[in-house]
Amino acid sequence: MAPGGSKYQDIRNPRSADSDYGIAPESAEFTNSPISAAITGGKHGAGSNSVVHELLECPVCMDPMHPPIQQCPNGHTLCVKCKSKVHVCPICRHELGNIRCLALEKISESIELPCRYQIYGCQDIFTYHMSLLHEQNCKFRPYNCPYARSECAVTGDIQHLIAHLKEDHKVDMHDGCTFNHVFVESNPQEVENAAWELPIFNCFGHQFCLHFEAFNLGLAPVYMAFLLFMGNEDDAKRYSYSLEVGGFGRKLTWQGVPRSLRDSHKTVRDSLDGLIIQRNIALYFSGGVMNELELEVVGRIWRDPL
DSSP states (O other): OOOOGGGTTTOOOOOSTGGGGTBOOOOHHHHTSHHHHHHHTSTTOTTOHHHHHHHTBOTTTOSBOOSSOEEOTTSOEEOHHHHTTOSBOTTTOOBOOSEEOHHHHHHHHHOEEEOTTGGGTOOOEEEHHHHHHHHHHOTTSOEEOOOTTTTOOOEEOHHHHHHHHHHHSOOOEEESSEEEEEEEESOGGGOOSEEOOOOEEEETTEEEEEEEEEEEETTEEEEEEEEEESSOHHHHTTEEEEEEEEETTEEEEEEEOOEETTSOHHHHHHHTOSEEEEHHHHHHHTTSOTTOEEEEEEEEEEEOOO
16 A cells, blocks of 8 residues: 555654755654654554555555655655656645655665565565565566466466466466477468467476467568466476477477476577577478468476486
8 A cells, every 4th residue: 555645744844954955854744753752662563564565655656665755745655767757746746846755765774674575485585675686586476377368467476377377368278298280371471470379288287388470580580489387497497398380201309498487488489599480480390281280289397307
């Protein structure tokens, strides 16, 4: 919840020498404010994580605020990034000046907080400033949905995403470390920047997503197949996989390391880290019928020795 007017309404900005420097002076009203209580360890003290989170949450972007923390003359705070985008206070609509909230900055320097991804298993505790850096790379942070046929905004841990993919996207789930999957398109000449349904393979107690996409590589229309590992980068490096397409005595093969789900399918596609097949060759492998794609992708996943 963003800080509201009731938390800061007793803070004033009387004209003084301090205000010329953009510093809000301390007053009798301020010493009774929730911010002062948080610093001195009152009922809103730094030990109350929920109150601290409210005080340090920008009401515009809802992200944690870090120094320099800005405030309006009535004491409502916002982050410096959002201050550059708005001209009036988002709470009271008062014109913004150039006032720093030194009280909140003092709080942010003195508290320690658990990782925001504690619910996913992270037990680490950091200073407020270090927590932001940690959370950007926390191994417990949620994953994005890998479904490529729509811009799905669902996030969560792996088990949540598996249930979501099965129930909401109706993906095919397969058991085994070898597979052959057929991708079909009735009008391949008209398909560009497209993705096919996402089969998922359960192998070695983990899940692997087989992506198949069409796009232009320069001026050449191509297809690309690759595997994403549903887990973090370190675990993904323990595995290798191969993909093969072919027909009429010819074949193309690819061997690589699956990319982690931390990388979006667009990131992997743009890095060309997979089996790339020119469209005319894919159609040739489909049976020589140039107006219909029916391409079988054969694959194998194995675990590399430690």
